[in-house]
Amino acid sequence: xxxxxxxxxxxxxxxxxxxxxxxxxxxxxxxxxxxxxxxxxxxxxxxxxxxxxxxxxxxxxxxxxxxxxxxxxxxxxxxxxxxxxxxxxxxxxxxxxxxxxxxxxxxxxxxxxxxxxxxxxxxxxxxxxxxxxxxxxxxxxxxxxxxxxxxxxxxxxxxxxxxxxxxxxxxxxxxxxxxxxxxxxxxxxxxxxxxxxxxxxxxxxxxxxxxxxxxxxxxxxxxxxxxxxxxxxxxxxxxxxxxxxxxxxxxxxxxxxxxxxxxxxxxxxxxxxxxxxxxxxxxxxxxxxxxxxxxxxxxx
Amino acid sequence: xxxxxxxxxxxxxxxxxxxxxxxxxxxxxxxxxxxxxxxxxxxxxxxxxxxxxxxxxxxxxxxxxxxxxxxxxxxxxxxxxxxxxxxxxxxxxxxxxxxxxxxxxxxxxxxxxxxxxxxxxxxxxxxxxxxxxxxxxxxxxxxxxxxxxxxxxxxxxxxxxxxxxxxxxxxxxxxxxxxxxxxxxxxxxxxxxxxxxxxxxxxxxxxxxxxxxxxxxxxxxxxxxxxxxxxxxxxxxxxxxxxxxxxxxxxxxxxxxxxxxxx
Numbered sequence: 224x225x226x227x228x229x230x231x232x233x234x235x236x237x238x239x240x241x242x243x244x245x246x247x248x249x250x251x252x253x254x255x256x257x258x259x260x261x262x263x264x265x266x267x268x269x270x271x272x273x274x275x276x277x278x279x280x281x282x283x284x285x286x287x288x289x290x291x292x293x294x295x296x297x298x299x300x301x302x303x304x305x306x307x308x309x310x311x312x313x314x315x316x317x318x319x320x321x322x323x324x325x326x327x328x329x330x331x332x333x334x335x336x337x338x339x340x341x342x343x344x345x346x347x348x349x350x351x352x353x354x355x356x357x358x359x360x361x362x363x364x365x366x367x368x369x370x371x372x373x374x375x376x377x378x379x380x381x382x383x384x385x386x387x388x389x390x391x392x393x394x395x396x397x398x399x400x401x402x403x404x405x406x407x408x409x410x411x412x413x414x415x416x417x418x419x420x421x422x423x424x425x426x427x428x429x430x431x432x433x434x435x436x437x438x439x440x441x442x443x444x445x446x447x448x449x450x451x452x453x454x455x456x457x458x459x460x461x462x463x464x465x466x467x468x469x470x471x472x473x474x475x476x477x478x479x480x481x482x483x484x485x486x487x488x489x490x491x492x493x494x495x496x497x498x499x500x501x502x503x504x505x506x507x508x509x510x511x512x513x514x515x516x517x518x519x520x521x522x523x
Numbered sequence: 524x525x526x527x528x529x530x531x532x533x534x535x536x537x538x539x540x541x542x543x544x545x546x547x548x549x550x551x552x553x554x555x556x557x558x559x560x561x562x563x564x565x566x567x568x569x570x571x572x573x574x575x576x577x578x579x580x581x582x583x584x585x586x587x588x589x590x591x592x593x594x595x596x597x598x599x600x601x602x603x604x605x606x607x608x609x610x611x612x613x614x615x616x617x618x619x620x621x622x623x624x625x626x627x628x629x630x631x632x633x634x635x636x637x638x639x640x641x642x643x644x645x646x647x648x649x650x651x652x653x654x655x656x657x658x659x660x661x662x663x664x665x666x667x668x669x670x671x672x673x674x675x676x677x678x679x680x681x682x683x684x685x686x687x688x689x690x691x692x693x694x695x696x697x698x699x700x701x702x703x704x705x706x707x708x709x710x711x712x713x714x715x716x717x718x719x720x721x722x723x724x725x726x727x728x729x730x731x732x733x734x735x736x737x738x739x740x741x742x743x744x745x746x747x748x749x750x751x752x753x754x755x756x757x758x759x760x761x762x763x764x765x766x767x768x769x770x771x772x773x774x775x776x777x778x779x780x781x782x783x784x785x786x
Contacts, residue, residue, distance in 0.1 A: 270591025277584045277601070280660065281608055284619040287629035291622045360767040362721030364738040365760040453610075462613045462724035467742065477614045478728055481621075489622060492615040496607075503606040 285496065292489035301486035302494075311491065314476035315459070321389065321472065322458035325396040326451045332397065333404045334447075338439055341412055342421060355405035358398050363463040366395055371467065388468050395464045400454035407453075411446025448509040456502035460495060558735060559759065566737040567766075569651060570720040573658040578712040580659075581666025589674045602671065605664035612661045617728035620657045624648040649730045657729060658719045665718060666711055673707040673781065710777035717770045720763070737763055 295301035305311055340351050358366070370391055417439065424434045440447070462474030477495065481488040588598040623630045624641070625648050634641055647653060677700055685695045723738035730739075737759060744756030 270587035270593060273580075273583045273587040274591075274593065274597065274601075277580070277587075277663070280663075281604060283630055284616075284623045284660065287623035288619045290629050356771060359717065360771050361764055362723065362738060362767065364721070364723045364741045365763055368741055368744070368756060368760055456610055460610075460613050460615065462727070463738075463742070466724075474614055474724065477618075478724075481614065481618050481728060488618050492618045495615045496611055496619075499611050500607050503603060503610070506606070507603055 285493070288489045288492050292486055292493060295486035301490040305480075305487040305490040305494070308487070310471075310476055314471050314473045317471050318459045318461075318465075318473035319455075321393055321396065321470075322455040324393050325400055325458055326454050328393065329397045329400045329404045329454065330408075330447060330451070333401070333408050334439065334443065335435060337405060337408045337412055338417065338435065341409075341417060351405070355401045358401050363395075363399065363461070364467075366398065367464045367467045370395055388470060392465060392468050392470050392472075395468075396454075396458050396461070399457065399461070399464075400450075403453050403457075404450045407446040407450035408443060411443045415442045445509050449506040452502045452505045452509075456499050459498060559740065559755070562735040562737045562740045562759075563762065565651065565735055566720055569655055569658065569736070570716045573655050573662045573719045574712045574715040576655075577659050577662030577715055578666050578708065581663035581711075582670050582708060584663065585667045585671045585674050589671065601667065605667040608664035609661050609668060612722070613724035614728045616657060616660060617725045620648060620653075620660070620729070624653070624656070649733050651734055654726055654729060654734060654736075657725060658722065662715050662719060666715060669711040669714065670704075670707065673704055677703065706777040706781040710774045710781060713770045713774045713777070717767050717774075720767060720770075 292301045293299075295304070336351065340347050374387075374391060420438050420442070421434055424438050429438070459473055461472070462478060465472035466475045466478065473495070477488065477491055480491060584601070587593065588601050622628055625631065626642060628648070631641055648656070681699055681703075682695055685699050690698065721738065723736075723742060726734070726736055726739060727742065741756055741759050741763070744759070
């Protein structure tokens with residue numbers, strides 16, 4: 224094996240085993256070896272076919288969008304126009320700020336709850352899990368419908384003022400982000416021994432607030448970050464709730480743009496795809512090694 | 524409980540249907556008007572089709588990268604891409620497909636050059652079939668994400684054991700692997716069903732109301748475009764909640780069954 228550079232490169236256990244068994248001279252060219260390798264498990268051709276169809280399905284709409292965005296003259300004018308539109312930046316900023324507030328509130332809500340349930344009242348666990356699943360059961364349309372009907376007049380006239388509507392929007396997004404946040408926080412807490420941490424902190428005289436902020440939160444960093452990025456991506460792309468609450472958010476802006484302009488919407492579509500992509504890469508980066516994320520989108 | 528407030532909020536919103544003045548079932552009777560029935564039928568039909576097609580294809584795709592002996596990097600990039608695609612929905616997705624498959628869309632034009640006119644029949648991207656094609660874009664990546672851990676959980680020992688007993692590849696799949704995966708498969712498809720049943724923004728942007736769907740109908744009730752009947756809106760909302768709740772309940776049951784074999 225020492226005089227075989229391929230064998231050194233190849234760390235696959237099966238190959239090492241094969242090399243030890245006396246066998247017919249192996250074909251010299253690497254491509255043939257690659258083919259052999261693929262066929263070792265069953266059904267490689269169909270696997271490739273399915274994979275290629277899948278990739279085409281993924282990629283063609285993106286190419287088409289890109290092609291449309293390139294039709295504008297001069298080149299990249301669609302992007303320049305889209306970005307220089309003041310409403311693009313203002314709506315994106317608005318959605319981003321709303322997203323950040325949502326994430327902060329949602330963390331402030333979820334972490335103490337999950338902590339308390341794990342430590343003190345495990346009996347409530349099924350109830351809390353049920354509640355955090357509710358946003359899956361209640362579609363955004365229904366949620367915003369209920370919110371508007373509940374808060375459009377006295378005694379709680381939220382929808383009458385700008386700030387009230389935004390507060391309502393944040394509130395709705397917090398609800399929307401509950402499942403993702405709770406799941407990532409809960410699985411994060413599973414991996415750290417919160418009981419021992421709490422007892423250690425208490426024995427050194429820490430209060431509950433200190434424990435939560437200085438012990439639990441830092442230990443949940445990875446879980447919180449992945450939940451936060453996912454929530455942020457969802458909130459930035461969200462349309463339904465923002466539109467019916469008449470908020471100047473990114474989703475409604477894009478919808479309006481799509482109805483009125485020719486090439487700019489394509490550019491903004493790709494930009495928004497890029498934002499989603501960045502969020503996912505961020506999740507993959509912070510969450511390396513932990514496999515607890517099931518991502519079910521919310522901005523349908 | 525910290526969750527009390529949003530919970531109360533949800534209850535206010537969704538249970539307020541009985542408060543239209545007196546206690547009445549009229550709103551629920553109004554559900555049987557033809558347009559509402561059509562909306563529910565369309566929604567359920569689209570959700571079922573995209574759940575089954577997306578489920579099967581997503582399963583095949585996950586099998587392909589996990590069991591097909593493909594390079595590891597393809598698998599990792601597919602998982603990341605699935606994460607992106609399953610969250611890439613709403614307005615941008617609808618726009619992207621409009622650029623792809625509308626009468627002047629890229630794919631339409633290319634296919635036409637190849638002699639295939641997809642608009643020869645009565646196909647449009649703004650129809651039911653169009654919605655289904657678009658929804659599949661986020662449905663099957665979601666399936667890949669959900670089903671991949673289950674396929675990973677198929678132990679090689681099971682396959683070796685069945686091969687030792689003389690089973691062929693197809694026998695292994697029919698007798699061992701598929702029965703183990705069935706609860707997970709069904710559960711995932713139910714999740715996909717709910718996923719597309721609650722979708723609103725995509726269809727809103729895509730069809731501009733040409734296809735009547737429940738979420739769009741509720742949206743109309745909010746903005747008061749069509750017949751303004753708040754009670755009917757509540758009843759439709761409750762109808763959606765019941766259907767979604769039912770699917771999540773079935774999902775939970777199936778999930779429990781699935782955990783018997785996996786992990």
